[in-house]
Amino acid sequence: xxxxxxxxxxxxxxxxxxxxxxxxxxxxxxxxxxxxxxxxxxxxxxxxxxxxxxxxxxxxx
Amino acid sequence: xxxxxxxxxxxxxxxxxxxxxxxxxxxxxxxxxxxxxxxxxxxxxxxxxxxxxxxxxxxxxxxxxxxxxxxxxxxxxxxxxxxxxxxxxxxxxxxxxxxxxxxxxxxxxxxxxxxxxxxxxxxxxxxxxxxxxxxxxxxxxxxxxxxxxxxxxxxxxxxxxxxxxxxxxxxxxxxxxxxxxxxxxxxxxxxxxxxxxxxxxxxxxxxxxxxxxxxxxxxxxxxxxxxxxxxxxxxxx
Amino acid sequence: xxxxxxxxxxxxxxxxxxxxxxxxxxxxxxxxxxxxxxxxxxxxxxxxxxxxxxxxxxxxxxxxxxxxxxxxxxxxxxxxxxxxxxxxxxxxxxxxxxxxxxxxxxxxxxxxxxxxxxxxxxxxxxxxxxxxxxxxxxxxxxxxxxxxxxxxxxxxxxxxxxxxxxxxxxxxxxxxxxxxxxxxxxxxxxxxxxxxxxxxxxxxxxxxxxxxxxxx
Numbered sequence: 001x002x003x004x005x006x007x008x009x010x011x012x013x014x015x016x017x018x019x020x021x022x023x024x025x026x027x028x029x030x031x032x033x034x035x036x037x038x039x040x041x042x043x044x045x046x047x048x049x050x051x052x053x054x055x056x057x058x059x060x061x
Numbered sequence: 062x063x064x065x066x067x068x069x070x071x072x073x074x075x076x077x078x079x080x081x082x083x084x085x086x087x088x089x090x091x092x093x094x095x096x097x098x099x100x101x102x103x104x105x106x107x108x109x110x111x112x113x114x115x116x117x118x119x120x121x122x123x124x125x126x127x128x129x130x131x132x133x134x135x136x137x138x139x140x141x142x143x144x145x146x147x148x149x150x151x152x153x154x155x156x157x158x159x160x161x162x163x164x165x166x167x168x169x170x171x172x173x174x175x176x177x178x179x180x181x182x183x184x185x186x187x188x189x190x191x192x193x194x195x196x197x198x199x200x201x202x203x204x205x206x207x208x209x210x211x212x213x214x215x216x217x218x219x220x221x222x223x224x225x226x227x228x229x230x231x232x233x234x235x236x237x238x239x240x241x242x243x244x245x246x247x248x249x250x251x252x253x254x255x256x257x258x259x260x261x262x263x264x265x266x267x268x269x270x271x272x273x274x275x276x277x278x279x280x281x282x283x284x285x286x287x288x289x290x291x292x293x294x295x296x297x298x
Numbered sequence: 299x300x301x302x303x304x305x306x307x308x309x310x311x312x313x314x315x316x317x318x319x320x321x322x323x324x325x326x327x328x329x330x331x332x333x334x335x336x337x338x339x340x341x342x343x344x345x346x347x348x349x350x351x352x353x354x355x356x357x358x359x360x361x362x363x364x365x366x367x368x369x370x371x372x373x374x375x376x377x378x379x380x381x382x383x384x385x386x387x388x389x390x391x392x393x394x395x396x397x398x399x400x401x402x403x404x405x406x407x408x409x410x411x412x413x414x415x416x417x418x419x420x421x422x423x424x425x426x427x428x429x430x431x432x433x434x435x436x437x438x439x440x441x442x443x444x445x446x447x448x449x450x451x452x453x454x455x456x457x458x459x460x461x462x463x464x465x466x467x468x469x470x471x472x473x474x475x476x477x478x479x480x481x482x483x484x485x486x487x488x489x490x491x492x493x494x495x496x497x498x499x500x501x502x503x504x505x506x507x508x509x510x511x512x513x514x
Contacts, residue, residue: 004097004098004099004163005098007099007102007159007160007162007163008098008099008101008102010159011099011102011105011106011155011156011159011160012083012086012102012105014152014155014156014159015105015109015152015155015156018148018151018152019262022148022266023269026266026269026270026273029273030273033273033276033277033280036280036284037276037280040280040283040284040287043287043291044287046291047287047290047291047294
């Protein structure tokens with residue numbers, strides 16, 4: 001009975017490790033998104049500082 | 062959906078229930094007399110199955126809404142559901158395989174449930190490969206929706222045909238849950254707790270990934286606007 | 299719709315290649331399975347369906363490639379054509395290709411697997427028709443998707459095969475039964491599965507095709 005404990009342990013460990021890894025994956029993506037957001041915010045700031053010379057931005061479809 | 066309070070509550074209750082289920086599996090429920098201690102994998106395997114299939118259904122439903130309403134929100138939901146479902150489906154197959162080895166003596170067998178799961182896994186894989194190999198345009202999102210719908214419609218037929226296929230062959234193995242039911246009420250409780258735990262985990266993953274994809278969609282729209290405005294602003298007139 | 303059919307059929311140079319491919323797949327299977335395993339109708343039916351599915355997928359890919367090269371898709375989109383009708387036209391064209399591939403494959407199967415051209419062929423025919431309809435319906439819809447994404451032609455089998463599995467299982471089982479001389483009643487379940495699959499996917503293709511050809 002206890003001989004099969006290895007399998008039990010392996011199964012549960014893999015499941016929890018995988019869950020942890022997926023959370024990490026989401027975390028890393030979030031960091032990348034935040035960095036991108038900061039870039040966009042900077043460019044927005046640059047735009048609003050100087051008056052736009054050309055046509056107003058077209059609304060995207 | 063973006064509400065961080067809900068997200069945190071979901072996260073914490075998921076954690077709590079997952080820990081509870083772990084305790085119940087290892088310290089509370091008696092292992093099956095015949096199949097031995099490895100049978101306990103069942104208490105995680107079944108919820109994984111439920112979530113994997115439910116997520117697939119969600120991909121299809123999100124696809125239908127996306128084709129009908131056209132709001133990017135539905136595509137983001139579908140993609141999040143596909144990713145999450147893939148994770149759970151993979152874990153389900155791994156858990157099932159590890160369960161099979163000590164109990165049936167083999168890592169894999171073409172039993173009807175395993176076969177069905179493997180096909181589901183392939184469908185998930187196809188969807189994700191499609192999305193990964195193409196850019197994130199509305200056209201591709203429509204493609205994804207169509208695939209999700211078509212594959213989900215196929216699932217009942219696959220179940221029927223695979224089951225029929227397996228009954229023709231000599232029944233080598235007993236079905237996963239064993240021919241006996243869950244006699245001990247502790248087994249029922251443990252299963253219910255882990256089912257709830259995994260459903261919450263699924264919801265939490267979905268919420269995380271979905272809000273992330275929403276943000277990304279919004280940001281690329283914004284980036285587009287900014288790019289246009291930058292061009293317009295720098296245009297010497 | 300006639301015009302579209304003719305446009306599809308014009309990529310006729312692939313028909314010969316398709317036939318050749320069916321034959322070659324069967325040849326590979328003959329050597330792969332080995333002489334001993336060749337005796338069973340199960341092997342014959344299996345080999346037949348492998349050849350059909352491969353030929354069908356390649357046919358779908360080539361058809362789309364030909365279209366892309368001719369710029370035909372753009373032309374069709376500009377015409378005031380209902381996308382569902384377009385789907386029907388493509389489906390018919392795909393069916394014709396599959397039918398040709400099937401006939402070739404059956405002839406070769408009978409020869410390679412030492413079967414007879416007898417009444418079992420008549421029983422086999424409707425099964426292959428059902429299979430062709432199902433596969434063509436699926437492949438026409440999917441190839442419109444995969445043709446427009448990177449890694450397209452490799453993506454088609456990845457998407458198509460898992461979805462096609464039930465029709466494949468049913469088709470092989472029914473074909474083996476037909477070759478073994480069983481009456482139709484005995485394969486009732488398999489036939490029902492194939493019919494359900496066909497109905498489902500022709501309908502799905504008809505309804506969903508507009509979302510797939512929508513412009514970009």
